[in-house]
Amino acid sequence: MKVALFATCLVDTLTPSVARATATLLQRLGHEVVVPPGQSCCGQMHVNTGYRREAVPIVANHVRAFAGAEAIVAPSGSCVASIHHQQAEVARRAGEHRLADEAEELAGRTYELSQFLVDVLGVTDVGAYYPHRVTYHPTCHSLRLLKVGDRPYQLLRAVRGLELVELPGAEQCCGFGGTFAVKNADTSTAMLTDKMANVLGTHAEVCTAGDASCLMHIGGGLSRLRAGTRTVHLAEILASTEEAVTPDQQTRPAVSA
Amino acid sequence: MSAREEVLSRVRQALGADRTPPEEVVRDYRLTDGRPAGAPALLELLVDRVEDYRATVLRCAPAEVGATVRAALDQGLGSGWSAGDVVVAPGLAEDWRPAGCDVDDDRPAVQLADRAASVTAVAVAVAETGTLVLDGSPACGRRALSLLPDCLVCVVTADQVVGSVPEGLARLDPLRPLTMVSGPSATSDIELQRVEGVHGPRTLLVVLAG
């Protein structure tokens, strides 16, 4: 299958390794990966901060960038959820009915990584090897908007060498929430503190999730505390193989450069 | 414009001239429990649910209600009670009443607070939720009767026990003053922990006949 990769603005700019891992993984599974260079953002941050009118041209750019793609995959539950639940709506509210229809149509071919792997490709064992103690945080939009369910767990359980430990209070939000983290920094930090306490309580080396944004939040907090647990995106774990393991793949700071 | 006219016209303005027609309500939830009223399994379920609220259930044959009501009062009041401590609903079956007890009449309702226990029938019981419904009929008595005495004894007959809430409500007359009772009075107001016994009767005893 020819898969168009939507890196998302945040991953592309700040954590390109996540998009790289997604591409590597899909290629290893025998699929052709294309990266439309005109891509930027899904518009979620604008919509969720109240700038739904301003989001319309961003949606238009997204639709333009991915026009004609057979399947679109993004390593971010919340961006995919926005594509599914918000893009067409903001376009329609602005009277851009054609754009709304196109966005809806595109949304039908847009998948979050774990859903794409399990539902579309029908694989749970992607042949990965990751010899670490890992805990999984089911990010809110993957959990409640996309309803990814136990797909990420299925994928993680099939990874050789990986020890999966249950995260207490897993379904509680980490406190990121986009601009919430800045506008309500104190409440957001209080939520993050409790999430980190649960993560650290598992004694996992790695906290993983399907959303780079939430991981940047949790990872940013862990790094600030100089905690030993690091955050690694699900795509990076699934992309790992025996060949990719190096002697220095040890516990590193949570946020890597 | 009167307040009435103004509020109604605001509603109309809010909904707009081209208001969306009301959507159809699909009632595909369970309308019945599937078991007929009084089925043995429903009686078992009722007992389980009522006891879960920390009320007491005494089961008996239909002919033994009178004696079982007395046994319930023994439990609720201690064995030294006298007939004058107990007030019953005016329409309660003669043979269910403890001999010589007080029968509610048109005295001021607050005087019922002087009695230690009351005995009433019910209109319907819902097994799934452990709910007894009193409907203000002579057998159930007025609302204050089942409220002010600290110990309440309710007599339920098997044919009154239905499975689910929809079946229960269908048997009731919404024009009567209804009281749905699920266990003794309780509160969750302190740390969201349930504690039985506040302003309503602190003791609920259910006599289930049949």
Next chain:
Amino acid sequence: MTATVPPKAPTFLGLPTAPRGVGHLRGDQSFPDAARGALRDGQLRANLGHATSTIRGKRAGVVAELPDWGQLREAGRALKAATMARLDDHLEELERQVTARGGVVHWARDANEANEIVTRLVQATGTSEVVKVKSMATQEIGLNEALEAAGLDVFETDLAELIVQLGEDKPSHILVPAIHKNRAEIREIFARTIPGVDPDLTDDPRQLAMAARTHLRERFLRARVAVSGANFAVAETGTLTVVESEGNGRMCLTLPETLITVMGIEKVVPTWRDLEVFLQLLPRSSTGERMNPYTSTWAGVTPGDGPQEFHLVLLDNGRTAVLADEVGREALHCIRCSACLNVCPVYERAGGHSYGSVYPGPIGAVLSPMLTGVEDNASLPFASSLCGACYDVCPVAIDIPSILVHLRAEHVEAQERPTAEAVAFRGLAKVMSHPRLWHLAQRASRLGRLIARGKPTLPNALPPPVSSWTRSRDLPTPPKETFVESWVREHGS
């Protein structure tokens, strides 16, 4: 309450909102400021954490018991939507039925009018004491203050309301207004304020409940007027419903000669049968019980049983303005179960007082701004991480996150002069909709590498608004190359 009364009455979508200067829908601090203080109250955090996790578990258990929960929830949603679409007809029918059964119906445009009506009705009975059943509507309009200003004594009879009233505190939860207090704090309030209380009173919840029983018993028996709210009002029969636990509701609804019920106009349901849905949804969602201990229903006046004078006050106070908002009107479907509060991670940490309104938590964050007009509660729609837990548990499936997002936009679009944030977001929108500008901007973000000076993360001291992030979390240093750049370099475009 802020005392400044503005020149013109606020409106929302052309309809009058709840007036300023009366009632409890507006706080005097923004949410972030109020929350900042609350978050430092370790006892509050502990009390809320303990109470909400207890109730979450109980709710989940009894909801899972019903195989048809999903269908009930959908029916509840549809029933409410259908009712709102014909709200005027249902209200008129309710009025007819209540009147036909001996009740008197009053209409109140807003809090002031409702308070005047109730005060007048109470004064007409010649009594100076009123007993009250917990009711959100009367808290919303500040009825107690209005009655007290008229020289009347008001007694809250719900245990949690009593705790709040005796402690001269404010409610912080829809269902359990004193949820922010633990048993030891409640014992202290009772020991200090209840005359003649047992000096050996302990903090055992059972003992505390008994102290409240003793304290209120005499009041119930001598009360001549009661004020209540209503959970549901059935239009076709004129049947009012109060759902409660303690029996204080039954006391108030049964013993006094006069009963005055204040009800928001959205509480009407068309038919008796509709209660078969709501009486299953509500108790399981609110106290996590299969059924609450007592549900009372009455239609008008019943000779020889209960109050012989019954007044129903139908309250607007901004509800029609909410109804005018096609996205937001769903908030009127709320049956006040409080499940959304109990699962909300923001509520659990910041507490109910931070919302500044009697309606806290997720539903409050949408309802309060619509009742008052968004600009009077502008920080509330932003007081959410949009995690969606509220929508999941709501028994009538109110899509609270979508309404929050909608109200954020209403606030942004209401600004007459561009804010710094708006300028930034508009600029960013332009950049993000033009790939060439976007790539330039991404390259510019690499200036962060200079500030980082070779470290994996940026320094903590950065200018606002970034500082709000870096105060508690590290920010990664931007990489040398974006993913798209490197891909294009390797593969061509």
